[in-house]
Amino acid sequence: MTDETEQGGPADAGGANGTARAPSRRSVIGWGGAGLALGAAVAGGTTLALRATDSPEPAGSAGAAVPFHGAHQAGIATAVPDRLHFAAFDVTTENRAELIQLLKDWTAAASLMTEGRAVGEGAFGGVPEAPPDDTGEAAGLKPSRLTLTIGFGPSLFTGDAKARQDRFGLAKRRPGALVDLPKFPGDNLDPARSGGDLCVQACADDPQVAVHAIRNLARIGFGRIAIRWSQLGFGKTSSTTPDAQTPRNLFGFKDGTRNVAGTDTAALDRHVWVSADAGPDWMAGGSYLVARRIAMRIESWDRTSLQEQEDVFGRDKGEGAPVGKAREHDEPFLKSMLPASHVRLAHPDSNGGARMLRRGYSYTDGTDGLGRLDAGLFFLAYQHDVREAFIPVQRSLSRSDALNEYIQHVGSAVFAVPPGVRDKDDWWGRGLFS
Numbered sequence: 228m229t230d231e232t233e234q235g236g237p238a239d240a241g242g243a244n245g246t247a248r249a250p251s252r253r254s255v256i257g258w259g260g261a262g263l264a265l266g267a268a269v270a271g272g273t274t275l276a277l278r279a280t281d282s283p284e285p286a287g288s289a290g291a292a293v294p295f296h297g298a299h300q301a302g303i304a305t306a307v308p309d310r311l312h313f314a315a316f317d318v319t320t321e322n323r324a325e326l327i328q329l330l331k332d333w334t335a336a337a338s339l340m341t342e343g344r345a346v347g348e349g350a351f352g353g354v355p356e357a358p359p360d361d362t363g364e365a366a367g368l369k370p371s372r373l374t375l376t377i378g379f380g381p382s383l384f385t386g387d388a389k390a391r392q393d394r395f396g397l398a399k400r401r402p403g404a405l406v407d408l409p410k411f412p413g414d415n416l417d418p419a420r421s422g423g424d425l426c427v428q429a430c431a432d433d434p435q436v437a438v439h440a441i442r443n444l445a446r447i448g449f450g451r452i453a454i455r456w457s458q459l460g461f462g463k464t465s466s467t468t469p470d471a472q473t474p475r476n477l478f479g480f481k482d483g484t485r486n487v488a489g490t491d492t493a494a495l496d497r498h499v500w501v502s503a504d505a506g507p508d509w510m511a512g513g514s515y516l517v518a519r520r521i522a523m524r525i526e527s528w529d530r531t532s533l534q535e536q537e538d539v540f541g542r543d544k545g546e547g548a549p550v551g552k553a554r555e556h557d558e559p560f561l562k563s564m565l566p567a568s569h570v571r572l573a574h575p576d577s578n579g580g581a582r583m584l585r586r587g588y589s590y591t592d593g594t595d596g597l598g599r600l601d602a603g604l605f606f607l608a609y610q611h612d613v614r615e616a617f618i619p620v621q622r623s624l625s626r627s628d629a630l631n632e633y634i635q636h637v638g639s640a641v642f643a644v645p646p647g648v649r650d651k652d653d654w655w656g657r658g659l660f661s
């Protein structure tokens with residue numbers, strides 16, 4: 228497992244999902260302007276030569292690269308960069324071989340982009356008659372700790388919405404844990420912001436790097452997939468690095484205080500990674516992701532007294548300490564909190580020990596027609612089984628949480644997130660299709 232700090236990871240670049248040094252995209256594209264030279268460099272392992280000629284930033288900087296290959300996909304337990312572009316896709320081809328080829332093409336592109344390299348033969352200097360392989364807007368930008376994480380939605384295993392046939396022969400391979408989420412009280416889900424056959428989570432320090440990654444994957448998939456919905460996020464609301472300062476959500480509270488840490492291998496094994504005996508084989512080392520777009524009623528909240536705000540969460544607003552305690556990381560005493568307080572209801576002791584790794588982001592999409600901020604939390608949580616974590620916790624929150632007066636769930640999706648891509652011969656989803 229990674230041993231990262233919020234600023235980056237170990238100084239060596241070799242470990243699985245650690246943070247590595249990498250060149251700027253401009254320098255690679257400069258080399259790769261000769262097209263074939265870049266292809267050869269990437270395929271033939273002249274990575275070191277490319278790195279040596281560049282002047283990489285120190286490994287701890289925001290410009291560093293996070294290794295793409297490893298036992299687990301990067302973007303789960305790795306440090307959370309500040310920007311997100313999340314996309315859910317519908318698979319439009321009905322052809323299994325085309326879907327497999329897409330996943331191979333995506334893997335190759337993702338591996339390059341996370342290293343700070345351009346897709347294929349780059350954005351410039353190629354054949355004038357053809358569109359360039361890369362769209363170019365990330366040229367000259369650092370890798371920015373870009374992580375790309377793929378997931379497979381329930382609908383991939385059951386066919387398209389109209390016919391419900393088994394398009395890709397995957398029905399028997401659907402994990403028991405990949406259940407459709409139930410409707411919870413208060414849900415006001417927009418189908419146009421929900422579901423998806425595939426998802427890709429792009430996290431990076433630079434929003435342009437994250438957007439470039441999703442844009443290029445969508446472009447590569449043209450004719451085989453179509454974007455169903457996507458979500459931009461900023462200001463991570465939970466970190467996986469407890470030694471760093473806890474970020475604040477749009478209600479002004481520290482969020483992620485008691486999150487699963489990316490360095491806590493025991494908690495990750497127990498609560499986040501799918502174990503080998505849980506089945507199916509192809510999910511061992513993977514995880515299940517729940518994504519919820521949760522609108523936050525900012526104006527109502529801003530007119531609420533400080534006391535009420537603190538009662539809602541069961542923590543104080545400044546320090547983030549639980550009720551009756553002085554420091555943020557003091558152990559909460561649940562009975563001293565109001566029964567409807569968010570932390571009391573969400574705490575593992577109220578949910579049979581259930582935990583999940585949260586790595587959500589704030590979002591704002593301007594204002595609605597009534598002058599209210601269209602803003603909220605894009606909640607992302609990884610767990611080994613949604614039936615044991617998100618579903619029971621959300622069932623309890625949706626019934627009783629005092630926070631419900633100020634929030635509404637408006638989008639929802641669940642995905643099986645396979646284990647990591649082991650090496651350059653491996654590809655996203657190989658286990659599922661083998």
Ligand SMILES: C=CC1=C(C)c2cc3[nH]c(cc4nc(cc5[nH]c(cc1n2)c(C)c5CCC(=O)O)C(CCC(=O)O)=C4C)c(C)c3C=C
Pocket residue numbers: 476478480481482483484485486519521522523540542559569570573574575583603604606617620621624634
């Ligand atoms: C179903 C899971 C959860 C949803 C949905 C959810 C929404 C949500 N949460 C906040 C703000 C905070 N949540 C905090 C703690 C917390 N929340 C969940 C789960 C869900 N939250 C858990 C499991 C926990 C940890 C409980 C514990 O172990 O004590 C906190 C407190 C700080 C912290 O520990 O992270 C805040 C603040 C918002 C605003 C929100 C929806 C918009």
Ligand SMILES: [Fe+2]
Pocket residue numbers: 569573
């Ligand atoms: Fe919460």
